[in-house]
Amino acid sequence: MSGAGWAAIGLRHFVVLSAVLFTLGLTTVATRRNAVAVLMGIELILNAAALNFVAFAHYGHGAITGQVFAVFVVVLAAAEAAVALAIVLSVYRSFRAIDVTRLETLRD
Amino acid sequence: MRGLTYFSTHLTPRGTVAPLWLLLALPLAGALVCGALALRAAGRASGAPAPAASGRLAGVIAALAVTATFVAGAVIVLGQLLPLPPAERALRPAVDSAALFTIGGLRASFGLFMDPLAAVMVLLVSGLGALIHIYAAAYMGDDPAQPRFFAFLNLFVAAMLLLVLGDGLLPLFFGWEGVGLCSYFLIGFWHRKPAAASAATKAFIVNRVGDVALLLGLGLMVWGLANVGSRPGEIGHLQVEPRESAAARARESSSVQRRRPARRLPVGPTLSFSEMRDEIGVEIALPPSAVREPGAPADVHVYPSRALIARMEVAGLPLAFVACLLIFLGAAGKSAQLPFSAWLPDAMAGPTPVSALIHAATMVTAGVYLFARLGFLFALSPGAVTVVVMVGTVTALGAAGAALFQNDLKRVLAYSTVSQLGYMFAATAGGGSSGIFHVVTHGFFKAALFLAAGVIIHAVQERMEQRMEKEAHAGGAEPAGDEAQDLRKMRELGGLAAALPWTRWAYFVACLALAGFPIASGFYSKDQIFAAVATAPNLLVSPPLVLGTLAVTSFLTACYAFRSYYLVFSGAHLSDTKGQPPAEVKPAPADGPAPHGSAESRLLAGVVLALALGAIVAGPLLGWPRNWTASHATPALDTFLEPVFAGNFGEVPPIEVPSPVEWGLQVGGLAVAALGWLVARRLYGPRASVAPAAGAPSGGLGRFLAGGGGLDTAYRLLAVRPVLALARAAVWLDRRVVDRAVDGVATAGVTVARFTGLFDRRVVDGAVNGASAGVIAAGRRAARLQSGRLNLYVVLLAAGIAGTVVLVYFFSS
Numbered sequence: 001m002s003g004a005g006w007a008a009i010g011l012r013h014f015v016v017l018s019a020v021l022f023t024l025g026l027t028t029v030a031t032r033r034n035a036v037a038v039l040m041g042i043e044l045i046l047n048a049a050a051l052n053f054v055a056f057a058h059y060g061h062g063a064i065t066g067q068v069f070a071v072f073v074v075v076l077a078a079a080e081a082a083v084a085l086a087i088v089l090s091v092y093r094s095f096r097a098i099d100v101t102r103l104e105t106l107r108d
Numbered sequence: 109m110r111g112l113t114y115f116s117t118h119l120t121p122r123g124t125v126a127p128l129w130l131l132l133a134l135p136l137a138g139a140l141v142c143g144a145l146a147l148r149a150a151g152r153a154s155g156a157p158a159p160a161a162s163g164r165l166a167g168v169i170a171a172l173a174v175t176a177t178f179v180a181g182a183v184i185v186l187g188q189l190l191p192l193p194p195a196e197r198a199l200r201p202a203v204d205s206a207a208l209f210t211i212g213g214l215r216a217s218f219g220l221f222m223d224p225l226a227a228v229m230v231l232l233v234s235g236l237g238a239l240i241h242i243y244a245a246a247y248m249g250d251d252p253a254q255p256r257f258f259a260f261l262n263l264f265v266a267a268m269l270l271l272v273l274g275d276g277l278l279p280l281f282f283g284w285e286g287v288g289l290c291s292y293f294l295i296g297f298w299h300r301k302p303a304a305a306s307a308a309t310k311a312f313i314v315n316r317v318g319d320v321a322l323l324l325g326l327g328l329m330v331w332g333l334a335n336v337g338s339r340p341g342e343i344g345h346l347q348v349e350p351r352e353s354a355a356a357r358a359r360e361s362s363s364v365q366r367r368r369p370a371r372r373l374p375v376g377p378t379l380s381f382s383e384m385r386d387e388i389g390v391e392i393a394l395p396p397s398a399v400r401e402p403g404a405p406a407d408v409h410v411y412p413s414r415a416l417i418a419r420m421e422v423a424g425l426p427l428a429f430v431a432c433l434l435i436f437l438g439a440a441g442k443s444a445q446l447p448f449s450a451w452l453p454d455a456m457a458g459p460t461p462v463s464a465l466i467h468a469a470t471m472v473t474a475g476v477y478l479f480a481r482l483g484f485l486f487a488l489s490p491g492a493v494t495v496v497v498m499v500g501t502v503t504a505l506g507a508a509g510a511a512l513f514q515n516d517l518k519r520v521l522a523y524s525t526v527s528q529l530g531y532m533f534a535a536t537a538g539g540g541s542s543g544i545f546h547v548v549t550h551g552f553f554k555a556a557l558f559l560a561a562g563v564i565i566h567a568v569q570e571r572m573e574q575r576m577e578k579e580a581h582a583g584g585a586e587p588a589g590d591e592a593q594d595l596r597k598m599r600e601l602g603g604l605a606a607a608l609p610w611t612r613w614a615y616f617v618a619c620l621a622l623a624g625f626p627i628a629s630g631f632y633s634k635d636q637i638f639a640a641v642a643t644a645p646n647l648l649v650s651p652p653l654v655l656g657t658l659a660v661t662s663f664l665t666a667c668y669a670f671r672s673y674y675l676v677f678s679g680a681h682l683s684d685t686k687g688q689p690p691a692e693v694k695p696a697p698a699d700g701p702a703p704h705g706s707a708e709s710r711l712l713a714g715v716v717l718a719l720a721l722g723a724i725v726a727g728p729l730l731g732w733p734r735n736w737t738a739s740h741a742t743p744a745l746d747t748f749l750e751p752v753f754a755g756n757f758g759e760v761p762p763i764e765v766p767s768p769v770e771w772g773l774q775v776g777g778l779a780v781a782a783l784g785w786l787v788a789r790r791l792y793g794p795r796a797s798v799a800p801a802a803g804a805p806s807g808g809l810g811r812f813l814a815g816g817g818g819l820d821t822a823y824r825l826l827a828v829r830p831v832l833a834l835a836r837a838a839v840w841l842d843r844r845v846v847d848r849a850v851d852g853v854a855t856a857g858v859t860v861a862r863f864t865g866l867f868d869r870r871v872v873d874g875a876v877n878g879a880s881a882g883v884i885a886a887g888r889r890a891a892r893l894q895s896g897r898l899n900l901y902v903v904l905l906a907a908g909i910a911g912t913v914v915l916v917y918f919f920s921s
Binding site for chain 2: 026029030031032033038100101103104105106
């Protein structure tokens with residue numbers, strides 16, 4: 001909170017950070033072939049969204065709705081990770097691989 | 109109508125209850141048992157040949173069944189019918205189906221009824237039937253098909269009894285067709301012989317023609333009855349008073365006369381003969397006032413009466429005449445009268461007991477029975493009676509002539525039967541019992557003749573068998589034109605007197621009866637027929653003409669009867685001297701068939717002798733002539749049958765033949781018969797040097813008569829050829845027109861189908877297939893989006909969201 005060149009950290013910073021995080025996550029999901037990496041990208045996207053909730057709640061009307069949502073998102077992310085990892089494990093058992101590009105038997 | 113009273117002098121008695129169904133059940137049961145045996149034998153026939161034991165069993169069962177029928181019939185007639193007063197002699201079964209059902213206004217019944225006429229016929233059929241069954245059981249020997257034979261023979265007896273016991277059109281027609289069917293089966297019993305098969309078919313078809321006429325005639329009568337009465341076509345009722353006939357009133361003293369209560373008589377269309385007769389017999393007594401009034405309408409008789417029926421017309425002809433003529437045609441078919449006579453000689457292809465029972469003694473007399481049963485109808489139509497008498501007379505003469513030129517013993521007897529049936533038809537002229545009397549006497553002597561012929565055939569069995577084999581080899585020969593085979597029969601049979609002494613005497617006695625010598629029965633019945641013709645109440649031709657023709661016939665009858673007798677029994681046994689090549693002569697019968705002396709089996713000869721005895725006693729017993737008694741007593745059978753025929757001509761008393769006339773008829777008949785005998789003896793007797801006419805008939809007339817008077821040719825020209833031509837035309841029409849049309853339609857159908865098929869395949873299927881192909885192609889295209897690559901999905905998702913956001917952003921601002 002000191003230094004002239006630095007404006008006070010505001011909502012804008014959080015939104016930009018959140019957008020950067022989201023983009024990183026999306027990029028990870030779109031480009032990685034390892035299923036675990038994809039899951040990590042999803043984690044990034046979820047956290048970007050959670051960051052947005054908290055930021056808007058803080059600079060918005062002051063209620064704690066955003067924080068509650070963020071907690072939910074964290075819980076959801078944990079559950080999602082558990083389920084998704086189980087799926088990945090099962091996929092590995094049948095495909096001997098976790099490369100998402102090879103999981104295309106449902107196509108036809 | 110007030111003041112009118114209805115009365116009838118000859119109402120059919122109601123009848124007391126008697127077990128009449130038993131008479132049908134006994135032979136029917138026998139037929140069923142024999143039929144079962146036949147079926148069992150047929151089932152076994154594929155393996156081992158049927159044992160002769162079951163055949164003999166069938167014979168015994170059949171003979172027992174018919175004998176039991178005769179005993180039952182005799183017990184019923186003697187125990188129940190005879191004790192009744194003459195005017196009330198009638199029996200009905202306990203289960204009376206007299207009014208079985210009603211169709212509209214028509215009372216249809218399937219009831220039985222035994223009056224004196226039926227009683228005579230029942231005793232004759234079952235009595236002769238029993239004797240002939242016993243004979244047949246011995247005669248058929250080891251024929252493996254015996255159960256079938258006896259099944260039909262028993263069935264025949266049942267059908268014949270139904271015919272004579274049935275009261276009405278329905279049972280009569282059942283019996284009528286039943287006997288025809290059995291006749292067909294039994295003529296064709298040796299169905300592997302082509303002659304037998306074709307003879308059976310011929311008999312059946314000729315009979316059918318007559319049967320159609322019979323049905324039409326009786327139907328016409330029913331229609332006639334439907335059209336009289338107050339409400340045509342409906343059943344009404346009439347209070348009818350039974351009255352004593354004038355003759356009965358005269359006979360009985362007035363103190364004995366008692367009033368019988370009036371009966372409620374149904375009137376209207378009916379199938380029952382007794383009801384028909386009662387309806388026609390009803391008379392109307394006008395009140396005295398109506399007689400005095402001259403202006404009273406003539407047609408107050410609204411109920412059927414003799415006058416009304418007699419006045420009805422159909423197609424411009426009197427109804428009674430047309431109906432009687434049609435009934436006559438039916439009777440002529442069954443009784444082998446012109447123009448239907450040709451089937452009977454061919455029917456001799458059947459076994460001899462069948463010829464004796466069916467084609468001589470009983471079935472062929474069904475026509476005569478019908479005339480007697482329907483005497484009340486024929487009394488209404490002098491024209492029809494005249495036709496019957498003339499046809500009978502001409503048939504008698506023609507058949508006697510044909511019999512003279514036959515060389516097959518059985519064909520002689522067959523033509524003789526036709527001739528004697530002609531006598532019976534001529535007897536219809538009198539409208540009395542003389543025809544039935546001749547049925548009885550003829551039944552005895554003709555059965556005796558036939559059964560004697562059977563013994564003769566047995567005696568020369570081996571040669572007959574050889575010939576039969578030859579005939580079978582020759583195949584398909586017309587039975588009538590088969591003169592080369594027939595010619596030999598009686599020539600081979602010479603000199604059998606020594607071998608068959610008993611049969612010879614029986615045959616001789618039967619010939620005497622046939623020829624009409626007073627020692628045997630034929631004389632008495634023929635005398636009655638002559639008397640009936642001489643005193644015919646409504647004959648339109650001159651009686652002397654008929655009598656003259658019958659006299660000539662009597663001469664011929666004696667001639668052919670004794671010709672056959674001499675040819676068979678006198679002279680040398682031809683096979684002993686010549687005629688047979690040595691190779692065909694059997695060696696000494698050490699182990700072979702029995703020699704002729706023992707061929708006269710005791711049982712067979714016994715039956716023949718019993719029948720010959722009947723042929724002697726039946727005549728004098730039943731018909732001792734009136735003029736031979738001091739008191740002019742009516743003959744026994746005449747008295748017994750009087751209630752059946754009484755009243756047919758209304759109150760007209762029966763005409764009695766004057767004694768001188770009867771003497772004249774008797775002496776004349778005897779004289780021509782004696783003349784015939786002398787001629788036969790001269791030509792064929794023991795002292796005749798050769799038997800010239802035993803060979804092929806030389807003269808043109810002889811050949812004509814030998815062939816049955818050209819009847820077969822006439823049939824061929826008039827019936828067989830047109831039918832065949834019609835069939836050929838029908839075939840042509842079928843092939844050329846009907847088939848073509850059908851083919852054309854089919855071809856057109858196929859062409860149209862081909863076009864529609866093309867349309868279907870190209871257009872309809874194309875559209876459907878095209879649509880489905882389009883959908884599939886579109887699906888393929890769309891499926892390409894689903895690459896299965898998650899990364900790409902994510903990119904697309906993101907791009908989509910981004911695009912959406914951008915769009916929303918730009919368009920919402």
